[in-house]
Amino acid sequence: MITPKNKENPILSLFCNILIPVIILKNGNKWINKILIKYHGEEWFYENSMIVDISSIVFFIALICPVIYFFYDLLNRKNINLISILGFINILLTGGIGIFGAKFGLSKNWFILKEGMLPILIGLMLIIMSKYRQSSFKNILLNKVLFDNDKISISIKEDMRYEFEYIVRKAGYHLIAGFFISSIIQFGLAFLIVVSNPGESSFINFFSLIIIISKLSYNLLT
Numbered sequence: 001m002i003t004p005k006n007k008e009n010p011i012l013s014l015f016c017n018i019l020i021p022v023i024i025l026k027n028g029n030k031w032i033n034k035i036l037i038k039y040h041g042e043e044w045f046y047e048n049s050m051i052v053d054i055s056s057i058v059f060f061i062a063l064i065c066p067v068i069y070f071f072y073d074l075l076n077r078k079n080i081n082l083i084s085i086l087g088f089i090n091i092l093l094t095g096g097i098g099i100f101g102a103k104f105g106l107s108k109n110w111f112i113l114k115e116g117m118l119p120i121l122i123g124l125m126l127i128i129m130s131k132y133r134q135s136s137f138k139n140i141l142l143n144k145v146l147f148d149n150d151k152i153s154i155s156i157k158e159d160m161r162y163e164f165e166y167i168v169r170k171a172g173y174h175l176i177a178g179f180f181i182s183s184i185i186q187f188g189l190a191f192l193i194v195v196s197n198p199g200e201s202s203f204i205n206f207f208s209l210i211i212i213i214s215k216l217s218y219n220l221l222t
Helices: 010-048 054-077 082-100 108-132 134-141 149-155 158-193 201-221
Strands: none
Touching (some): 010 201, 054 082, 054 201, 082 108, 108 134, 108 158
16 A cells, blocks of 8 residues: 555645636636726727637636646656556646637537547447456456555455455456546536636636546546
8 A cells, every 4th residue: 555655635636726726717717807907907908809819818827727737747757658648638627628719710529529638538448458458447446545455455265365366357347438428418518517618718617517527526536
């Protein structure tokens, strides 16, 4: 089992991955507008408001915290796997769509597709691992953060080992099914919640709600 020093700090994770980004997304436009008006005046602001893409700046600032936290957690716990890498890629794709979506004419459908694809990719990766990398698959299920695998191994008698392996495999299939169910849910929620395209002012408000839902569902499943 991983020592307490190397465990993830759930409060810090909550602040960096959900609370701070959502607060910035909800209030960023208003804060930046006030700063620009204060230092450049209202006349300059209204003349240049169409030139300065404030929404993209807000997206960039909001994603700084999750990106910094990813590297901080990586250096602190030295625990990286394909799921965490996919989660990080998801952050980058989210930022890319939010920041550059309007510039490249991306519609909300790209964001909706991205929201539903991550759980599918993780589920497919776990299926492949369950067939060809069974030891790695077992390590994901019997996570060292949650379980003392040495004690478990000592406690299981030889005649019970097959039954234990069966229970672990069954739990793995339930986990895989959970990711596919999560994909359907996130597709549906993103389709219902996100009704505007990147670059539109209302897109940020819908996006902040999606962050909360997708991050909580991701944490529950992983």
